Amino acid sequence: MTAADWLVMLATVIGIVAYGLWTTRRHHSGSDFIRGGNDLKWGTIGLSVMATQASAVTFLSTPGQSYEQGMAFVQNYLGLPIALILVSAVFIPIFFRLKVVTAYEYLGQRFDQKTRLLGAILFLLQRGLSAGITIYAPAIIVASILHWPLAPTIILTGFFVILYTVTGGTRTVSLTQKYQMLTILAGMTIAFAYVVKGLPDFVTFDDALYLAGMNQRLDTVNFSVDPGERYTIWTGLIGGTFLALSYFGTDQSQVQRYLAANNTTSSRIGLMFNAVLKIPMQFGILLLGVLLFVFYLFHQPPITFNRGSIEQVPQEIRAPLEARYTEAFEQRQAVLRTAVEQRSAGEEIPPETKAQIQQLNDEIAEQKSAFKSALVAANPKASKQDADYVFLSFVLENLPSGLVGLLIAVIFLAAMSSTASELNALASTTMVDIYKTLIHRTGSEKHYVWITRIFTLGWGILAVGFAMTLKLFENLIEAINIIGSLFYGTVLGLFLIAFFIKKIQGHAAFFGGVCAEIMVLGLYFSPIDIGYLWFNLLGCALTMVIAYLAQILLDSRRSASSLSQT
Amino acid sequence: MTHKNPTEPPIRWNRVYAGILVWLTVMIALMRWLMQSYS
Numbered sequence: 302m303t304a305a306d307w308l309v310m311l312a313t314v315i316g317i318v319a320y321g322l323w324t325t326r327r328h329h330s331g332s333d334f335i336r337g338g339n340d341l342k343w344g345t346i347g348l349s350v351m352a353t354q355a356s357a358v359t360f361l362s363t364p365g366q367s368y369e370q371g372m373a374f375v376q377n378y379l380g381l382p383i384a385l386i387l388v389s390a391v392f393i394p395i396f397f398r399l400k401v402v403t404a405y406e407y408l409g410q411r412f413d414q415k416t417r418l419l420g421a422i423l424f425l426l427q428r429g430l431s432a433g434i435t436i437y438a439p440a441i442i443v444a445s446i447l448h449w450p451l452a453p454t455i456i457l458t459g460f461f462v463i464l465y466t467v468t469g470g471t472r473t474v475s476l477t478q479k480y481q482m483l484t485i486l487a488g489m490t491i492a493f494a495y496v497v498k499g500l501p502d503f504v505t506f507d508d509a510l511y512l513a514g515m516n517q518r519l520d521t522v523n524f525s526v527d528p529g530e531r532y533t534i535w536t537g538l539i540g541g542t543f544l545a546l547s548y549f550g551t552d553q554s555q556v557q558r559y560l561a562a563n564n565t566t567s568s569r570i571g572l573m574f575n576a577v578l579k580i581p582m583q584f585g586i587l588l589l590g591v592l593l594f595v596f597y598l599f600h601q602p603p604i605t606f607n608r609g610s611i612e613q614v615p616q617e618i619r620a621p622l623e624a625r626y627t628e629a630f631e632q633r634q635a636v637l638r639t640a641v642e643q644r645s646a647g648e649e650i651p652p653e654t655k656a657q658i659q660q661l662n663d664e665i666a667e668q669k670s671a672f673k674s675a676l677v678a679a680n681p682k683a684s685k686q687d688a689d690y691v692f693l694s695f696v697l698e699n700l701p702s703g704l705v706g707l708l709i710a711v712i713f714l715a716a717m718s719s720t721a722s723e724l725n726a727l728a729s730t731t732m733v734d735i736y737k738t739l740i741h742r743t744g745s746e747k748h749y750v751w752i753t754r755i756f757t758l759g760w761g762i763l764a765v766g767f768a769m770t771l772k773l774f775e776n777l778i779e780a781i782n783i784i785g786s787l788f789y790g791t792v793l794g795l796f797l798i799a800f801f802i803k804k805i806q807g808h809a810a811f812f813g814g815v816c817a818e819i820m821v822l823g824l825y826f827s828p829i830d831i832g833y834l835w836f837n838l839l840g841c842a843l844t845m846v847i848a849y850l851a852q853i854l855l856d857s858r859r860s861a862s863s864l865s866q867t
Numbered sequence: 868m869t870h871k872n873p874t875e876p877p878i879r880w881n882r883v884y885a886g887i888l889v890w891l892t893v894m895i896a897l898m899r900w901l902m903q904s905y906s
Contacts, residue, residue: 382890383888385887389884514904521902522899569880576890577887580894
């Protein structure tokens with residue numbers, strides 16, 4: 302990074318936070334700190350909800366996902382508009398009417414304290430784990446590519462977020478997210494433009510899409526009914542709806558964002574903003590990854606994008622692999638050029654040419670795989686995957702000075718905006734659902750604000766600590782979705798029972814929730830192969846069915862006992 | 868707390884939701900078309 306990059310990066314990151322703190326400097330009541338003052342408008346709500354969900358993992362990992370595997374991941378988001386409609390129609394009116402601060406307060410009102418605690422604890426577990434990943438993920442990638450030391454990068458990111466979240470609370474977080482999200486969208490648009498600009502002159506956008514399609518990178522919609530397939534239209538529309546419904550309806554990190562609105566209308570419009578824009582935004586990010594794939598068909602990438610790991614493979618093993626890799630790449634590049642020129646001239650590309658390209662693809666993949674095996678042999682702790690490094694590698698090598706700083710800032714802004722929501726929600730839930738309910742019920746508003754600040758600090762330190770001990774999952778964006786899917790279904794089941802099955806009371810709901818969670822975790826760690834999105838549906842269904850059966854049993858025992866007394 | 872202008876018509880949320888579902892269908896159709904055009 303040049304001096305200009307550092308200047309742009311620091312000015313962007315610090316500037317937005319400083320502005321957010323400055324504009325909210327007089328708003329420090331309990332209402333402001335925990336509920337955002339209840340006067341935020343739909344635009345702020347909409348961007349805040351978007352920024353909470355779109356962490357750095359979205360911008361680093363998603364382009365890498367499509368670079369390697371194509372666009373199928375977009376199907377994960379197909380359920381999101383459906384879920385947001387349900388949250389808007391059912392959850393928002395109830396939360397606003399009851400004036401709850403946390404989603405789990407509602408469970409306490411509807412059922413009992415232990416069910417409220419169950420919901421809160423499942424949230425704290427799941428979100429606490431995710432908060433660590435949200436800080437770790439960008440830190441490891443940025444540190445590796447920029448040759449920064451990892452631990453200070455993690456600590457600095459975490460420290461900065463903790464600082465403004467502890468100081469400003471919900472209101473500051475929401476306002477800061479508005480500017481963070483706008484900057485992120487601008488940065489990603491610029492990056493997209495540079496990828497397209499970087500394609501060779503003889504490759505039009507249409508040619509780029511053709512090459513992507515030829516290499517199975519444009520398979521966006523899959524109608525397969527095989528439950529083992531990770532991304533299909535059914536996992537997206539059904540499993541994805543349940544995941545999104547749970548996330549937006551019961552995860553305090555999102556609930557807190559839209560409960561800060563001035564009324565139900567602003568809250569709903571903010572969510573509909575996301576219902577309209579989320580899929581196109583994710584499609585754009587995935588398409589960016591696919592275009593990166595096409596870009597790198599004509600500009601030789603390193604044998605692994607995780608450049609920091611290249612030197613770990615001994616030279617005598619690395620050199621022949623790289624030589625064969627370069628040879629295959631140059632051959633393929635020549636064939637691709639001819640194919641594109643033939644297509645531009647209106648000619649059909651002969652099947653032999655396509656077969657030759659496929660053969661060269663296989664050869665290149667073989668060299669990369671051999672390199673990754675050699676890497677793990679040299680260093681058993683090394684990660685084989687490098688997809689998360691693709692986007693940042695491109696930025697560092699192809700964007701002009703200044704814009705590199707902006708895109709690095711985008712990664713940090715995305716991490717900070719999500720982490721801030723997470724810490725804000727973890728602290729609020731700990732304060733409202735545990736501390737205020739079980740430990741100290743009659744404190745002043747000032748006291749509770751201070752306790753919330755302390756909890757924010759505590760969770761921040763825990764998240765940073767957890768981040769320091771993490772290793773990379775195979776793919777970070779999948780890791781976050783897997784963790785979510787393991788806990789969300791149960792919590793959603795409790796809420797759906799609360800809304801729609803009045804017959805079920807506290808004991809049965811609690812029992813159903815606990816059993817369902819144990820079964821979901823058991824199934825996940827078993828050898829049975831199920832796409833992770835289905836765990837949302839499973840956890841939800843199990844909670845509801847078991848709770849229903851438990852209620853029937855309790856009712857029959859009660860009536861048997863009252864009969865025996867007469 | 869902002870006060871709603873009484874002359875503004877209330878939002879017909881069912882229509883908004885229906886519009887969103889139509890939008891979702893259009894997006895799926897467009898993605899499918901893209902895939903089929905370039906496969």
